[in-house]
Every structure is written in structure tokens, then in C-alpha cells.
Amino acid sequence: MNGALKYGLLFIGLLLLQVLILNNILFLGFINPYLYIYFILILPSSVNKDITLLLGFCLGLMVDIFCGSIGCHAFATTLLAYLKPHFQKVFGPREDYETVTPSFRTFGMKEFLQYTIILVFIHQLAYFFAEAFTFTGFFQTLLKAICCAIFTILFIYIIEKLKYKR
Amino acid sequence: MRSLIRFLLKYKTLFFFLFLEILSLVMIVNYNQFQRVHFLSSSNIVVGSLYNLTSKVSNYLSLSSVNQALVEENAELKFQNEKLNFQLDRMRYDTSYVKRNDFAEDKHFIFRTARVVHSFTNMKNNYLTIDKGECDGIQKGMGVINEKGVVGIVCDVSCHFSVVIPILNSRARINAKIAGKSNVGTVLWTGHDVRYAKLKEVPQYIPVELGDTVKSSANTAVFPEDVMIGTITEIERLNNDFYLIDVKLSVDFSNIKYVDVIEFRHKDELEQLERKEDSK
Numbered sequence: 001m002n003g004a005l006k007y008g009l010l011f012i013g014l015l016l017l018q019v020l021i022l023n024n025i026l027f028l029g030f031i032n033p034y035l036y037i038y039f040i041l042i043l044p045s046s047v048n049k050d051i052t053l054l055l056g057f058c059l060g061l062m063v064d065i066f067c068g069s070i071g072c073h074a075f076a077t078t079l080l081a082y083l084k085p086h087f088q089k090v091f092g093p094r095e096d097y098e099t100v101t102p103s104f105r106t107f108g109m110k111e112f113l114q115y116t117i118i119l120v121f122i123h124q125l126a127y128f129f130a131e132a133f134t135f136t137g138f139f140q141t142l143l144k145a146i147c148c149a150i151f152t153i154l155f156i157y158i159i160e161k162l163k164y165k166r
Numbered sequence: 167m168r169s170l171i172r173f174l175l176k177y178k179t180l181f182f183f184l185f186l187e188i189l190s191l192v193m194i195v196n197y198n199q200f201q202r203v204h205f206l207s208s209s210n211i212v213v214g215s216l217y218n219l220t221s222k223v224s225n226y227l228s229l230s231s232v233n234q235a236l237v238e239e240n241a242e243l244k245f246q247n248e249k250l251n252f253q254l255d256r257m258r259y260d261t262s263y264v265k266r267n268d269f270a271e272d273k274h275f276i277f278r279t280a281r282v283v284h285s286f287t288n289m290k291n292n293y294l295t296i297d298k299g300e301c302d303g304i305q306k307g308m309g310v311i312n313e314k315g316v317v318g319i320v321c322d323v324s325c326h327f328s329v330v331i332p333i334l335n336s337r338a339r340i341n342a343k344i345a346g347k348s349n350v351g352t353v354l355w356t357g358h359d360v361r362y363a364k365l366k367e368v369p370q371y372i373p374v375e376l377g378d379t380v381k382s383s384a385n386t387a388v389f390p391e392d393v394m395i396g397t398i399t400e401i402e403r404l405n406n407d408f409y410l411i412d413v414k415l416s417v418d419f420s421n422i423k424y425v426d427v428i429e430f431r432h433k434d435e436l437e438q439l440e441r442k443e444d445s446k
Binding site for chain 1: 178179182183186187189190191192193194195213216220286287288289290291292293329357358360420
């Protein structure tokens with residue numbers, strides 16, 4: 001119960017942080033970190049796959065409602081939530097797979113970063129192509145996705161660093 | 167039958183995943199329908215009031231630039247006042263002048279000032295949320311301007327908030343004309359640069375020059391005539407006898423705090439009359 005409460009607060013906290021502050025950064029006019037997906041990335045593997053999917057969809061839809069981009073974030077985040085357990089199997093530790101919570105400590109820094117980079121890139125590509133809903137201006141959309149992905153990964157890296165600084 | 171159920175259970179996560187993805191895609195494709203669903207747009211009360219709160223804080227921080235804009239608008243108004251005084255003086259001597267410049271025309275429009283509680287400029291389909299709604303007399307389809315020029319059109323209203331489709335939305339189409347010419351074209355946005363839009367459907371037999379101003383046309387009774395939209399920065403001649411014109415927008419969408427919503431008082435009357443004429 002304690003764990004559920006903690007993740008519930010994290011869900012709301014990251015959502016508000018995203019829509020009220022991070023969405024207004026607009027570095028160079030269009031680059032925002034999409035930090036809210038950090039919630040999906042660090043869900044423990046003990047969480048049922050269907051529940052992970054549902055959480056991903058709800059989180060995306062909430063961000064969509066605030067951004068007015070109905071469906072785009074939901075699409076990308078559902079994809080992320082579906083792929084997450086598979087990549088966790090690849091990059092996570094071999095032993096006690098059933099209970100691991102992704103982080104620098106449990107995965108190891110290199111593996112966690114690889115895991116983050118791949119998933120964030122997939123999410124950003126899915127989001128920006130869902131938003132554009134066309135392949136015209138392909139490179140412009142690609143550039144946007146790459147810039148935002150780098151920014152997002154940077155934010156996740158800093159947060160993970162701070163977590164173990166103490 | 168049993169093996170079918172076993173099959174479905176084995177891949178239930180995959181099916182659930184596909185179901186959610188298809189649901190999202192349906193929402194993206196039917197964007198316009200879902201925009202009308204209040205609880206999915208930012209005119210819903212929770213999202214609206216949350217944005218309202220944060221904009222109050224950020225408004226306080228940007229008081230100096232708002233002040234600057236007010237000073238500029240003040241100067242503009244003083245200038246107009248001078249001009250009108252001059253016209254008024256002239257009318258005292260020239261009694262036919264009143265007939266030529268229909269004096270009562272301005273009363274067709276009602277202006278309501280609203281505060282922008284949230285705005286997006288980084289997406290392909292941007293929009294603004296403002297803090298006046300149906301209860302304040304705002305309705306779908308009304309035009310929105312600020313002191314610099316045309317902002318957009320109201321697309322959704324709740325009691326206390328409205329959502330505005332600005333020019334910076336790939337779904338926005340705004341009737342426009344080049345100052346001094348009567349032909350009407352359409353201003354639309356291609357989704358890349360927030361400072362520029364395109365003007366289409368202006369035929370090539372009209373002479374157009376760089377630096378000409380693009381203004382709103384009164385054709386659709388959404389905006390008053392001659393509200394500034396922008397200036398021409400590039401002209402391209404297409405094969406189909408029309409121009410493709412780049413317009414630098416006069417409104418700075420990245421920094422927009424207050425807008426005026428325009429109500430055209432006799433819109434229904436006008437539409438009814440035109441419909442009657444069409445059906446004849």
C-alpha cells in the first residue's frame with residue numbers, strides 16, 4: 001500500500017511538473033524535456049504488464065488534455081509502456097528479475113543509461129510523428145524528436161545522479 | 167473454442183496494447199470532434215483553473231512588459247484620437263462627410279478584453295485558453311485580436327473559459343486581403359516558424375510588393391475590416407496563376423497576455439439574410 005501511495009504521488013507530481021513548468025521551457029523555441037515518462041521508466045518490474053500499459057495510457061492522456069494534443073502523448077506513452085518490460089529484461093540484472101526497480105544502482109549506470117536512451121528516443125519519435133501525422137517535413141520532425149530526447153535524457157540523468165548524491 | 171480462449175489469454179497484453187494504441191490514433195484522427203468534448207480540452211474547469219492560477223503568478227512577473235505594451239497602445243490611441251478630432255472638425259464644415267464615412271458602423275462590434283491563461287506555440291496545432299467564457303457573452307466563432315493585430319478565432323467555450331484557435335494552428339483559415347486591394351485570400355500556417363504564415367489564393371494579376379501589409383477582410387463578419395495581420399516578406403509565383411506569399415505576423419505569439427474578443431452584433435441577421443438570398 002505504501003508503495004502504491006508513493007507511486008501515486010510521483011504520478012501526480014511528475015504530471016504537474018510537466019504541464020505547469022517543463023512545457024513552458026521552450027528552449028530555442030521548441031525544445032522541451034518530456035520528463036513525465038520517467039514515471040514509466042522507473043516502475044518496478046513487479047507491476048503487472050497490463051497495469052503498466054494502463055498507467056502509460058492514462059499518464060499520456062492527462063498530459064494530452066493539458067497540452068491540447070489529444071491522443072499524441074497517449075499514443076507514444078502507451079508504446080513506451082508496452083516496450084518497457086522487454087527492454088528491462090535486456091538491460092536489467094539477471095538475478096531477482098521479478099522485483100527490480102530500474103535505477104542507476106540496480107541496473108548499473110551504463111545499462112540504465114542505455115535503457116533510458118533507447119526508450120526515450122522511441123517515445124519522442126512516436127510522439128512527434130503522431131503529432132505531425134504525416135511524413136512530409138520528415139527531417140524537421142526528426143530533428144525536433146532528437147533535440148527533445150537529448151534534453152529529456154539529460155534531465156533523467158541529473159535526477160538519477162541527485163538521488164544517489166546524499 | 168477453449169484453444170481460442172487460451173490464445174486470447176496468452177496474448178492479452180498485446181491485444182490490450184493494440185486496443186489502447188488504436189484508441190489514441192482514433193483520438194488523433196478525430197481531433198476536431200474530441201476538441202468539442204469539454205473534459206478533454208483545457209476549457210474544462212480543473213485544467214482551466216489550474217492554468218488560471220499559474221498565469222496569475224507569471225503575469226505578476228511580466229508586469230513590466232505588459233506595462234510597455236499598454237504604453238504603446240496608449241500612444242496609438244492618442245494618435246487615433248487626434249485623427250478623429252481632426253475628422254470631427256472637418257465634419258462640422260462638410261455635412262456630406264458623415265454620409266460617406268458611415269459613422270454608425272463601429273457600433274456593429276462589441277469588444278471584450280480577456281486574459282490569456284495559457285498558450286502553446288511549440289506544436290503544430292497550437293491554441294490559447296482565455297479566462298472569459300459563455301457566461302461573459304463569448305460564443306464559438308468570434309474573432310480574437312490584440313493591440314498588434316489578428317490573433318485567432320474562438321473554437322470552444324465553457325462557462326468561464328474559452329479556447330482560441332490562433333493563426334498558428336495548421337487547421338486555422340483566416341480571410342485576409344492586401345491593404346488597398348479588395349481581393350480576398352486565405353492566411354494559413356505551415357507549422358514551422360512561429361513568426362511567419364502563408365497567404366494563399368491571391369491571383370497574380372494583382373500587383374503585390376514586398377513590405378505590403380496584409381489585413382483582415384470583413385467578408386465573414388468575424389473581424390472588423392483592416393485589422394493588421396502582418397507584412398509581406400517573400401513572394402512566390404505558382405503555376406496556377408496564384409501567389410504564395412510569406413507573411414511576417416504582427417502579433418508576437420510567444421508573448422501574449424491580453425486579447426480582445428470581438429462580437430459582431432448583427433451576425434445572425436446578416437447570415438439569415440444571405441441564406442434567404444441564396445435559397446431564392
